[in-house]
Structures are given as C-alpha cells and as structure tokens.
Amino acid sequence: MSSPAPRENGSEPEEAYAWLKALFDESPLAIGFSRGGVVADANPAYARLFGYGQVAELRGRSLLEQIAPSHRSRIIELLAQRARGDRLPHRYQTRGLRRDGTEFPFEVTTTQVIVADGPLLIAFISDVSEREDALQALKASEERFRTLSAAALTEPCEVTALRTDGSTFLAEIRGTTLSHQGRPTRVATLRDITERKRMEAEQRALGERIQQAQKLESLGVLAGGVAHDFNNILTIIMNGVELAKNDAGLGPRAVAQLDAVSLAAGRAAELCRQMLAYAGKARLSREPVELRALVEGTWSMMEAAVSKKATLERDLAPELATLVGDSTQIRQIVMNLVLNASEAIGGPRGTVRVSTGAGTYDASAFARSVAGGALKAGRYVWLEVRDDGVGMDASTLGQMFDPFFTTKFVGRGLGMASVLGMVRGHGGAIDVESSPGRGTRVRVFFPACPGQAAPSAPALTPQVRGQGVVLVVDDEKNVLLSIDLLLRGFGFEVIVARDGLEAVDAFRARSAEIDVVLLDLTMPRMNGLETLEQLRRIAPAVRVILTSGYGEGPFGGEPRRCEGPDAVLPKPYAAEHLLATIQRLMSK
Numbered sequence: 001m002s003s004p005a006p007r008e009n010g011s012e013p014e015e016a017y018a019w020l021k022a023l024f025d026e027s028p029l030a031i032g033f034s035r036g037g038v039v040a041d042a043n044p045a046y047a048r049l050f051g052y053g054q055v056a057e058l059r060g061r062s063l064l065e066q067i068a069p070s071h072r073s074r075i076i077e078l079l080a081q082r083a084r085g086d087r088l089p090h091r092y093q094t095r096g097l098r099r100d101g102t103e104f105p106f107e108v109t110t111t112q113v114i115v116a117d118g119p120l121l122i123a124f125i126s127d128v129s130e131r132e133d134a135l136q137a138l139k140a141s142e143e144r145f146r147t148l149s150a151a152a153l154t155e156p157c158e159v160t161a162l163r164t165d166g167s168t169f170l171a172e173i174r175g176t177t178l179s180h181q182g183r184p185t186r187v188a189t190l191r192d193i194t195e196r197k198r199m200e201a202e203q204r205a206l207g208e209r210i211q212q213a214q215k216l217e218s219l220g221v222l223a224g225g226v227a228h229d230f231n232n233i234l235t236i237i238m239n240g241v242e243l244a245k246n247d248a249g250l251g252p253r254a255v256a257q258l259d260a261v262s263l264a265a266g267r268a269a270e271l272c273r274q275m276l277a278y279a280g281k282a283r284l285s286r287e288p289v290e291l292r293a294l295v296e297g298t299w300s301m302m303e304a305a306v307s308k309k310a311t312l313e314r315d316l317a318p319e320l321a322t323l324v325g326d327s328t329q330i331r332q333i334v335m336n337l338v339l340n341a342s343e344a345i346g347g348p349r350g351t352v353r354v355s356t357g358a359g360t361y362d363a364s365a366f367a368r369s370v371a372g373g374a375l376k377a378g379r380y381v382w383l384e385v386r387d388d389g390v391g392m393d394a395s396t397l398g399q400m401f402d403p404f405f406t407t408k409f410v411g412r413g414l415g416m417a418s419v420l421g422m423v424r425g426h427g428g429a430i431d432v433e434s435s436p437g438r439g440t441r442v443r444v445f446f447p448a449c450p451g452q453a454a455p456s457a458p459a460l461t462p463q464v465r466g467q468g469v470v471l472v473v474d475d476e477k478n479v480l481l482s483i484d485l486l487l488r489g490f491g492f493e494v495i496v497a498r499d500g501l502e503a504v505d506a507f508r509a510r511s512a513e514i515d516v517v518l519l520d521l522t523m524p525r526m527n528g529l530e531t532l533e534q535l536r537r538i539a540p541a542v543r544v545i546l547t548s549g550y551g552e553g554p555f556g557g558e559p560r561r562c563e564g565p566d567a568v569l570p571k572p573y574a575a576e577h578l579l580a581t582i583q584r585l586m587s588k
C-alpha cells in the first residue's frame, strides 16, 4: 500500500505539489495566505466562508476587509506586532465580515513561513457561530434561571395540588411577573412539600414530648419539695383536729367546725398526694392488694362522694384479684375513676358500675392501652369503671391524661394524670373506650400477684385506748408536739427526741420499756435510716415506724427488707392510721 503522504526525496516534486494542492482545495477548514496584510491566496473554503464566489476575487484584497469594523483595530495591532517579529497569540477569536456585510465569529490559528519573497502568514480559520450561539443560549438560560430563582423567593403560598390520577399532595407555590422577550410574563414555581411538612410535624411532636417531659420533671421537683413541708403542716392540723374532737366537753357546733377543718385538710393532703403521684414519686409500699376487698372496703366512702344523680353498682368477680402494690394508691385510682364517671352523668340519673376480675391476656388486649403498650402476655387483674354519661370525643380522649387538662368548671385536670402515674408505677396499663353520648369505660390492668392475697387490714377504731411507750423522733418541733399530744390523748406514754442522736441516747436509756419508735426519715445530723441502724444495734427486735414527708423515701418501691422499718407511714397520715399501725406492731 502506498502512503498518501508526499514523499520528500525531491524526485517527485509534481506529485507532492498535487497532494498539497488537493489538501488545500478540498479542506473544509478555511486556509488563507497573506503578506503585508494583503490576501496572497486562499482556498475555496475560505472564499465560501467570507461569501466570495471565486478565490480570485479575494486575492490582492486587504485582510481587514474580512474583519468586522469593531475588531479591525485589534487586528491592525496584531499585524504590526507580527511585522516587528513579536510572538503573537497563535490562536485567537475575532469577528469576520462577509461580503454581504453580515458578521460572524471565527477562530483563527496562524503560523508564519519564510519563503523566497519574504515572510508569508498562513491562517487556518474556523467558523464558531454555532458554538457562540450555544454559549449565548446557555447564558440566556442561566440568566432566566437566575431571574426565576430570585423571583421564586417572593410570595410563597401553600396549596393542595391535584395530580392527574386524582390524588393530591401539599405544594408550595411562589410566583412573580418578569419580562420575557419584552412581554410581561407570569412565572410560578411549584414544589412538593409533603416530606418537608411531615418532617416539620415530627419535629414539632418531638419538641412537645420533650417539653412534656421537662414539665413533668420540674413539677416533680416542685411537688417533692412542697409536699415535704406541706405534709408536715397537714400532719399537725390533722392530729390537732383529732385530738380536739376527742375532748369530751365539746359542743356540737365545735365538732361540726372541726369536721370541716378535717375535711379541708384531707382535701389538701389528697391534692398533695396527687401531685406526687403524677410526678411518679408517690410509690410507697409493695404489699399484696386484693381488688375485690379493696372496692368493698371503699364502697361506702364512694357512695358518699359521688353525685346524687349517679347510682353506684358493683360487679365483682368471685375469684381473688390480687396484685402487689400500694393499697392507698389503688384506692385513689378507684376513687378518681368513680368520681370522673359520676361527674360525667349528663341527664337526671345515670349508673356507674365498678367491676373487678382476673384473667390471662395476650398482648393484643393491650394494643390500645395508654400506659402499657408494651405489656407482655400473662396473668393480669383488672378494675373497670363504666358509666352511661356524656362520653368523650376523640380530642378530649386524646388529652384526658394530660396534666391540667379539664373540661370541668371546677376541675383541676390532675385526676387522670395521677391515675396514669400510679398505674405506671404498678407496671399496669389503662384502656379507655368512649364516644360522645354513649358513656365511658375505663379498664385498668395490673400484673397479677403470683401468691395469695393477704387479709385486708382490720377496720380502724378511732376510739382505741392505747397503752405502752412510744418514742417519737422528728426534727419539726410542731410535728413532735402534735404527735406527742395525740398519742398522750389516746393513752400512750410518749418520749420525744428532736433528732437521731437524741433518739439513740433516749433509746439506750429506756430500750426495755419502749414498745414502738416513730421515726422521721429526713432529719439533720443523723437521718432516719442511720438512726434505725443504731437502734437495731442496741435492740434488734425494736419495732420501728418510718414516716416521711417525701412521697417516695429511699425504701419506696422496694419490697421491705428485714433490717428495714416494720412499717412506713407517708405524711400526712390520719391519726387513726397511726394508732392502728402502732397497735398492730405492739400486738406482734
């Protein structure tokens, strides 16, 4: 195969020239020769590019004739520099002028050869109109986009957008008017904001949960602090009233007034307990509690408390429904539920039905539950309060456990919040079913106690006459005084001590005579538990009742250990409860 390139051995110059001539004539690239700024020769592509019919028409013309007037000075300069022998840009872009007067952009690559007649400039020229147009179009499009983006920043508005398939989505529309090709044009951008909205809602919900948790936390701290002092004060009031009522010479009016004080103090104590319960700090004891007996034991109290419109009915399963927990709290749960049910009676008469039972349940039974979505399958006891009252709509149902949520004129909105706190504390769950006009059913599940129920505490007799020696230890002078008075009033001999150290000294001196020690938990110098330890060292069998103004002491929620106190009394306690506890310990 013979090479198409011309051979350079000089033996075939005509053939080489023929090759070069063919290349020059047929090249799609415009090629021109010039000398001193005048066209010496050009190829047909050059002639075509500049709009000349014949190459011959170009020869002898000034190069500048093919340059747009606006670019000529630059070319003149370049040619002058070239004449001085400067290194010129080898390749540059400029604007050409066709014979018909139209302009176009071209790119030129130049080189210089020295021939017999002097330097000859060779130019290779390519039309870059298309590239320029594309660039211009790109710039224009960018410009439009920039205008649009700037415009998109104005007037956002949220709409529900409709797809062709009929489904909808949330969209944000921003619009503006701008000038396009000289005409005012309305431009709108539409963005699907479904995902953004979902994330915003999630974030809001998270924020609310955090806020809720913080509210609970701070209320807990507040409740704990207030309850301590408050309960001490209530203990004094309640003991004082109890003692005064025992006074034989009292007239009926004075008794009635004392009863009113007693009732008010009881309400205050109840509020305090509810606050502690809500804050999850009120768990005190863990003892077997049998629901049936508990409901029966509180029945007359409930009948007295509910509104006259409500008929109270009970449906207690014959089997034992025993759980492990705090009977005071369970009583409070029943009471709160029954009160809410009776307050929901809208018409002239209604029924509130209290039921108890036990059974084995699988996890699906707790699917709708409030505090116990995670309850496992197993054996549970339950307590149900059902009413045929006004019922609740979905929104009320969704908020009924929120602290301070109430729809009642005089409601505080703490009832269900504290029920929830107490049920949680017992590892239980609450299931509520309600609809407007169709009444409400609240069922509370508690994990069943694996053993048998303990017999419920014997009824308390305020008329007891005590006998024996009680050592009372409390750093609050007034509390000490009131308990001293109360116990003496009921026939006990009382020794008082203002702190742990005094108590240990007093006990060491008379340990053989002292039957029961009533010991406050929080005291300076030596706290209740440390004092208890010292007392047990002196006499291991000493019977000790620990009292605390804080709902939950360090022993709260723990099963009672043998080295711990024999009984725990949260302040404020009813006088009869204190007396009954002392009697129970003495009879051991």
Ligand SMILES: Nc1ncnc2c1ncn2[C@@H]1O[C@H](COP(=O)(O)OP(=O)(O)OP(=O)(O)O)[C@@H](O)[C@H]1O
Pocket (backbone or CB within 6 Å): 336, 340, 341, 344, 387, 389, 390, 391, 392, 396, 399, 400, 401, 405, 406, 407, 408, 410, 411, 412, 413, 414, 415, 416, 417, 439, 440
């Ligand atoms: N059995 C029920 N029937 C209808 N609505 C109820 C029932 N139980 C509770 N609710 C609704 O839930 C709200 C919150 O109840 P919750 O016991 O927490 O507060 P309250 O009864 O309003 O006030 P408080 O119990 O503190 O005196 C009530 O105000 C009521 O709207």
Ligand SMILES: [Mg+2]
Pocket (backbone or CB within 6 Å): 336, 339, 340, 415, 416
């Ligand atoms: Mg209530």
